[in-house]
Amino acid sequence: MRKKQLIVATVVALSASMMMQSCIGSFALFNKVKTWNEHVGDKFVNEIVFVAMWILPVYELCFAADLFILNSIEFWSGENPALAEVKVIDGKDAQYLVASNEAGYTITNQTTKQVTRFNFNAEENSWYLENNGEEVKLFTFVDDTHVDVLTRDGSYTRVELSQPGVLAYQQLVGVGGTAFALK
Numbered sequence: 001m002r003k004k005q006l007i008v009a010t011v012v013a014l015s016a017s018m019m020m021q022s023c024i025g026s027f028a029l030f031n032k033v034k035t036w037n038e039h040v041g042d043k044f045v046n047e048i049v050f051v052a053m054w055i056l057p058v059y060e061l062c063f064a065a066d067l068f069i070l071n072s073i074e075f076w077s078g079e080n081p082a083l084a085e086v087k088v089i090d091g092k093d094a095q096y097l098v099a100s101n102e103a104g105y106t107i108t109n110q111t112t113k114q115v116t117r118f119n120f121n122a123e124e125n126s127w128y129l130e131n132n133g134e135e136v137k138l139f140t141f142v143d144d145t146h147v148d149v150l151t152r153d154g155s156y157t158r159v160e161l162s163q164p165g166v167l168a169y170q171q172l173v174g175v176g177g178t179a180f181a182l183k
C-alpha cells in the first residue's frame with residue numbers, strides 16, 4: 001500500500017512541477033513587506049521587527065498568499081495586485097484617485113469620474129497619455145541625459161535633462177514660472 005501512495009505522490013509532484021516550471025512569480029507582497037522591514041529603523045530595530053514578523057507569521061502568510069494566489073493572478077493576467085498602489089490626492093478643484101502599477105498610472109477625478117492614464121512602453125522607452133480612448137506619446141528617453149518631448153505643434157524636440165534644458169523647453173512651449181524646474 002505504501003508503494004502505491006509513493007507512486008501517486010511522485011506522479012502528482014512531477015505533474016505539478018511540469019505545469020509550473022516557468023512561473024515562479026515576483027512574490028511582490030512578500031518583497032514589499034521585506035523592503036518595508038529593511039527601512040523601519042537602524043539594523044537592530046530591523047532585526048527585532050524581522051524576528052517578530054516570523055514569529056507572528058506575517059512573512060509566512062505573505063509568502064503563502066504570493067505562492068497560491070497573487071502569483072497565479074500575475075501568471076494569468078500579467079499583473080500582480082500587490083504591485084498596485086492607490087493614493088488619494090486633494091487637488092485645488094477636486095479629489096483624485098491615483099493608482100499605479102508596473103505599466104503606469106491611472107488618475108481618476110472623483111467628482112467627474114474622468115479617467116486619465118499614463119502608460120509606459122518599455123520597448124520604446126516612452127511615456128504615453130491616454131484620455132477618452134486616444135493615446136499621445138508625451139516623451140521618449142533618448143539616453144540618461146536627453147528626452148524627445150512633444151511640442152505644441154505636435155512635433156518632438158530633444159531636451160537636455162538639466163535646469164537650462166527644461167527652462168529652454170518651457171520657453172519653447174510657452175510655459176512660464178518654475179513649476180517644472182529641476183532642483
